[in-house]
Amino acid sequence: MKKRKGLEPPPADEPGQGDLFGTSLLPPLRPxxxxxxxxxxxxxxxxxxxxxxxxxxxxAAVTPPPRPERAVLSVGELTRQIKQTxxxxxxxxxxxxxxxxxxxxxxxxxxxxxxxxxDASIDAKVWASMAGRIRFALRDGMEVLAxxxxxxxxxxxxxxxxxxxxxxxxxxxxxxxFEQLKQRLAAEGLIGxxxxxxxxxxxxxxxxxxxxxxxxxxxxxxxxRVLHSRNPRLGVLLADARVQGEGSAEDVARAIERLxxxxxxxxxxxxxxxxxxxxxxxxxxxxxxxxxxSPVPVVSAIGHEIDFTIADFxxxxxxxxxxxxxxxxxxxxxxxxxxxxxxxxxxRRAMERRVLELRERQGQLxxxxxxxxxxxxxQRLHLSEQVEAMMRVLRPRAREHRExxxxxxxxxxxxxxxTRLSEQRAHLLKLAMRLSEAARAGVSQRxxxxxxxxxxxxxASPTALVAAERAKVAQARSRLLELQRGMLSSxxxxxxxxxxxxxxxxxxxxxxxxxxxxxxxxxxVVVRSTADVVVGDVLGIKLAAHGAKxxxxxxxxxxxxxxxxxxVDC
Numbered sequence: 001m002k003k004r005k006g007l008e009p010p011p012a013d014e015p016g017q018g019d020l021f022g023t024s025l026l027p028p029l030r031p032x033x034x035x036x037x038x039x040x041x042x043x044x045x046x047x048x049x050x051x052x053x054x055x056x057x058x059x060a061a062v063t064p065p066p067r068p069e070r071a072v073l074s075v076g077e078l079t080r081q082i083k084q085t086x087x088x089x090x091x092x093x094x095x096x097x098x099x100x101x102x103x104x105x106x107x108x109x110x111x112x113x114x115x116x117x118x119d120a121s122i123d124a125k126v127w128a129s130m131a132g133r134i135r136f137a138l139r140d141g142m143e144v145l146a147x148x149x150x151x152x153x154x155x156x157x158x159x160x161x162x163x164x165x166x167x168x169x170x171x172x173x174x175x176x177x178f179e180q181l182k183q184r185l186a187a188e189g190l191i192g193x194x195x196x197x198x199x200x201x202x203x204x205x206x207x208x209x210x211x212x213x214x215x216x217x218x219x220x221x222x223x224x225r226v227l228h229s230r231n232p233r234l235g236v237l238l239a240d241a242r243v244q245g246e247g248s249a250e251d252v253a254r255a256i257e258r259l260x261x262x263x264x265x266x267x268x269x270x271x272x273x274x275x276x277x278x279x280x281x282x283x284x285x286x287x288x289x290x291x292x293x294s295p296v297p298v299v300s301a302i303g304h305e306i307d308f309t310i311a312d313f314x315x316x317x318x319x320x321x322x323x324x325x326x327x328x329x330x331x332x333x334x335x336x337x338x339x340x341x342x343x344x345x346x347x348r349r350a351m352e353r354r355v356l357e358l359r360e361r362q363g364q365l366x367x368x369x370x371x372x373x374x375x376x377x378x379q380r381l382h383l384s385e386q387v388e389a390m391m392r393v394l395r396p397r398a399r400e401h402r403e404x405x406x407x408x409x410x411x412x413x414x415x416x417x418x419t420r421l422s423e424q425r426a427h428l429l430k431l432a433m434r435l436s437e438a439a440r441a442g443v444s445q446r447x448x449x450x451x452x453x454x455x456x457x458x459x460a461s462p463t464a465l466v467a468a469e470r471a472k473v474a475q476a477r478s479r480l481l482e483l484q485r486g487m488l489s490s491x492x493x494x495x496x497x498x499x500x501x502x503x504x505x506x507x508x509x510x511x512x513x514x515x516x517x518x519x520x521x522x523x524x525v526v527v528r529s530t531a532d533v534v535v536g537d538v539l540g541i542k543l544a545a546h547g548a549k550x551x552x553x554x555x556x557x558x559x560x561x562x563x564x565x566x567x568v569d570c
Contacts, residue, residue, distance in 0.1 A: 076154065083152040086159060090150040095122070095161060099142045105131060111138065115146060115161065123160035124148075134166055135177035135280075144168050178283055181310055185285075190292050191313040199316040200297040202329065203265050205336075208235040209329055210264035210296075212255040215240040219272040219322040223301070226326035231333040237264055242281075243271040249284035256290040256298070266329060267294060269311060270301040270322045282309040291315055301325035511544035511554070518542075521558065530564045537561045 073081075097115035105111055109128030114121050124146060126134070138144075147165035152158070168176050182191070189196035209227070213220050215238065227234060239255035242248040252269065259267050269282070269291065281287065282302050291298045291314045300315035301322045312318040319325035511517065518527040521538040533539065539561060542554040 075157075079152070079154050079157055083154060086150050086152055092147070092149055093161070095146045095148075097122075097144070097146070099138060099140055099144055102138055102140050113138070115144075123158065124163055125151075125160055126163045126166065130164060136168060137177075137180050138166075142168060178310070181283065181285055181288070182313065185288060185310070185314065190288065191310075197292075202297050202299060202317050205331060206234065206265035206329060208237060208264045210237045210239060210259035210262065210267040212239045212241055212252055212259065212267060212269045213271055213322075214243050217243065217271060219270045219301075222272075223268065223270060223322040223326045226323045227330045230327065231330040231336075233333065234330055237262060244274070244278050244281060248281040249286045252281060253286045253290035256287075256294055260294045260296060264296060266297050266299060268299045268301055268319075268322075268325050268329070269315070270319075270325060271303070272322070273303040273307060279303055279307060279309055282311040284310075287311055288314045299325050299329065508544045508554075511542070516541050516543050517554075533561050533564070535561050535563060 095115055097117050100114040100116050100121070102111070102113035105128070109131060111126035111131050113124055115124050116122075145167050146161060146163045148161050148163040151160055151162045153160065186192035186194070211220065211223065213223075220238070224236065227236070237259065239259050241251035241255040243252065256267060256269065269287075271279070271282075273279075279302060282300075288310045291300070291311055297316040298314075299317045299319055300309070300311045301319035301324065302309050302311060303321075305320035317328070319328055507517065518539050518541050519525060520527060520533065521540050525532065527533055527539065537560070539559045541557040541559060543557070544554050
């Protein structure tokens with residue numbers, strides 16, 4: 001680095017300056033000897049550090065110490081040093097603040113928001129891999145406790161908090177996620193008083209029971225033990241699924257969907273007791289929606305009596321324990337057989353009493369029922385009397401109609417419509433012949449008029465005139481093309497002559513024979529005599545080499561005028 005001139009050295013009482021500009025600029029100076037007082041006595045020296053007086057050297061002998069160079073950092077170097085200091089100083093911090101400017105996940109699934117309090121604010125980032133593990137929904141105004149590390153983004157010089165763990169203040173993250181999911185499902189009608197589909201009744205004696213749980217869990221053994229102790233004839237179809245840990249919610253949901261496509265009458269979703277984290281699989285939205293979408297009733301038997309999950313609210317029936325679910329679904333076989341035998345005896349006795357009552361009632365009705373043959377004979381006699389009365393009325397009416405028909409036939413024969421029809425046919429034939437003759441005469445007359453009109457049209461047709469005019473136009477066009485070609489040929493010849501003359505007069509033509517053009521570099525004026533230059537001028541000499549077509553394509557030589565000579569013979 002070069003030393004900067006004109007700067008005064010720092011005062012001697014500031015030896016610590018140099019954090020960004022190197023070490024101290026000057027070493028500490030010794031104190032100057034004190035002047036004598038008015039009485040001529042010097043002030044007494046401190047008893048603990050006696051200092052001998054030294055006469056100051058003459059001014060000409062003083063040599064100032066060398067000034068050290070200052071260390072100047074670039075913006076990138078300063079930012080990197082701050083980044084290393086901040087990130088090494090705060091590798092893990094817990095920050096409490098209020099969420100602000102949160103707009104949800106971006107296209108890549110990352111979360112960006114601001115943590116603030118009454119004094120300051122800091123940008124916070126949650127990567128997508130971490131955001132997928134946060135159980136509750138983040139919103140503006142929520143007070144949270146964030147755990148993470150401080151990161152500084154060098155291109156912008158901004159620092160932010162990279163969050164690795166996030167939980168709400170005042171309530172647990174799982175409790176908040178539980179309440180948020182419960183409210184969302186209630187708003188959609190999956191649970192609560194406004195449930196879209198009411199709970200379905202569980203069958204009294206299911207033929208086959210589907211169970212969703214872990215094959216190796218104690219809940220399955222408890223369920224099967226109680227179920228088979230009460231009714232060993234019930235069939236069970238197990239869908240093995242993880243009930244705890246990462247990916248267990250998807251396993252449980254897929255198991256419910258698989259059982260829904262089988263012939264089971266009811267599905268039991270069960271597992272043993274545990275902590276809230278252990279039972280969290282059954283608080284996932286994926287499991288709740290799979291239970292609601294099941295085509296058969298679902299019984300939730302998760303944990304102990306005090307454990308409540310989202311699956312309990314969505315299911316059609318909640319059992320406090322797996323054993324209680326087995327008791328609810330499996331009536332005792334011995335009790336069923338005893339009840340069946342009792343009901344069978346009561347039904348047999350009731351049927352016997354009913355048969356006796358019906359037989360007695362049949363005898364009473366038979367005594368009251370008359371002989372149907374007597375009634376049939378009576379109806380036949382009445383029907384024959386009615387037929388005779390009807391014939392007595394119809395015979396005179398038939399005779400009257402026959403007489404009327406005979407008189408009408410006689411009148412019809414007298415009218416002879418066939419004769420009138422033949423007359424009308426003859427008259428119609430005459431009219432048709434006259435009409436056809438008149439039509440033929442009109443057609444022939446119109447044909448003659450049409451022929452006359454066609455002949456006149458052909459005589460007055462402009463086709464011949466159009467053909468003659470077209471021939472004139474073609475002739476004029478050919479003459480025009482010949483004139484155009486002649487003018488173009490003469491113009492090209494004239495242009496060639498002008499080009500030859502211009503090429504003969506071109507200075508480049510002269511320069512190509514060995515001549516050059518000299519001009520002053522300072523103003524570009526062409527030098528025509530020695531009066532145009534002075535000693536020391538820089539000249540440019542252009543040579544038309546290699547067939548240059550323009551002055552810009554000529555070669556150029558720079559020369560400096562060292563002397564001038566008078567006119568001599570060239």
